[in-house]
Amino acid sequence: MSFVTRQPIDGAALLAQVADPGLGGTALFVGSVRRGKEDGPVEAIEYSAYETMLEEEFGRIVTEIRSRWREARVVGVHRLGRIPAGEISIAVAAAAPHRAEAFAACRHAIEEAKKRLPVWKKEIFQDGSEAWRDNESRLA
Amino acid sequence: MHFRDALSSSTTVTVTVRAFARYAEILGLEETTLELDEPATVSDAVKLLRSSIPNGSRLPERPLVAINREHVLAETPLQDGDELALLPPLAGG
Numbered sequence: 415m416s417f418v419t420r421q422p423i424d425g426a427a428l429l430a431q432v433a434d435p436g437l438g439g440t441a442l443f444v445g446s447v448r449r450g451k452e453d454g455p456v457e458a459i460e461y462s463a464y465e466t467m468l469e470e471e472f473g474r475i476v477t478e479i480r481s482r483w484r485e486a487r488v489v490g491v492h493r494l495g496r497i498p499a500g501e502i503s504i505a506v507a508a509a510a511p512h513r514a515e516a517f518a519a520c521r522h523a524i525e526e527a528k529k530r531l532p533v534w535k536k537e538i539f540q541d542g543s544e545a546w547r548d549n550e551s552r553l554a
Numbered sequence: 555m556h557f558r559d560a561l562s563s564s565t566t567v568t569v570t571v572r573a574f575a576r577y578a579e580i581l582g583l584e585e586t587t588l589e590l591d592e593p594a595t596v597s598d599a600v601k602l603l604r605s606s607i608p609n610g611s612r613l614p615e616r617p618l619v620a621i622n623r624e625h626v627l628a629e630t631p632l633q634d635g636d637e638l639a640l641l642p643p644l645a646g647g
Contacts, residue, residue: 445647462574462575463574463646464572464574464620464623464639464641466623467620467623467624467639468646470623470624471623471624471625492646492647503647504646504647524647527646527647528644528646528647529644530625530644530646531644531646531647532574532620532639532641532644532646533644533645533646533647534574534575534576534642534644534645535645536575546575546576546642546645547645548642548643548644548645549643549644549645549646549647550643
């Protein structure tokens with residue numbers, strides 16, 4: 415299954431993918447494009463990626479989760495292209511027998527995704543100007 | 555484009571270099587090939603890029619890099635045929 419989409423993300427669809435009668439706890443994390451205000455209102459973010467590596471790296475994260483939380487099921491999807499403020503850019507769902515593992519697995523997936531996925535974003539402001547933005551600091 | 559170390563005489567490795575996002579903008583290219591004397595590391599490749607490509611000096615001395623779609627450190631040796639990716643600071647999520 416691909417971890418990349420260019421269509422709007424449906425969180426409920428992810429929940430359905432991990433649903434299992436043996437798994438009593440499910441955590442869903444949804445990240446959206448933030449309007450922000452430091453440099454003016456963000457209209458949208460243009461996401462680009464090293465797609466072949468993104469797929470492989472997300473796969474490695476899922477494999478780590480399966481070895482650490484053996485009964486957990488986890489799925490994730492990252493949207494690329496131009497995403498308007500307020501719409502979902504990434505979603506991760508993790509289901510496990512109990513809530514503690516579900517939260518932990520979901521948290522691991524999103525934290526590792528933010529640290530490791532080869533994805534870049536360019537903020538597009540309401541006045542039409544643009545700026546690269548990374549997860550650590552603001553770029554000049 | 556193909557960049558080669560001018561003084562090269564011994565066995566060499568040829569790698570495909572891919573640049574993304576801001577680095578692709580800086581270099582004005584998304585892909586090139588690089589030929590280096592063996593043994594060569596990621597760090598040697600970055601040095602050659604910084605000195606041989608127009609605007610190459612605007613790349614950081616130690617950018618985030620991947621070989622064959624896996625994160626690696628600058629000291630990692632290069633093998634012939636590797637895909638070396640220059641990754642600007644990540645911004646996923």
